[in-house]
Amino acid sequence: GDPAAGKAKAAVCAACHGADGIAVIPGYPNLKGQNEQYLVNAMKAYKNKERSGAMAMVMQPQAAMLNDEDIANVAAYFAQMK
């Protein structure tokens, strides 16, 4: 994906995952430097309702707003964070 395009899309993600990719809430994952393909897999799992429970209640609506290109870009953005 394109990290620059991802940065714009990821503004809302920063609220929980941190502008630096370090989660502001300990129960949520850090995304900084995470594997790009895993991030795509996780966002799609939420979007496709393969995940339920407390975290999914927050994440599913977020992922549902992203198309595949957005998902690839947001994943690239967090993956390249050093």
Add this chain to the structure above:
Amino acid sequence: GDPAAGKAKAAVCAACHGADGIAVIPGYPNLKGQNEQYLVNAMKAYKNKERSGAMAMVMQPQAAMLNDEDIANVAAYFAQMK
């Protein structure tokens, strides 16, 4: 949790997540330095069958073998990795 006890339990995890917590398979997550509470949440989500799909097919049986203490220890082990 107790990272030392977690290290022993985490031997099998290293097969996919890496002995250094960097996943050997790009579609799987790095665990190194991840939030301890998130790791507990994620393992419990798999154990409680709140996650389905390809990754869950691998992870659910793994998490099912762990009790709450194991989960806390394995989470502490990967979280403290620098």
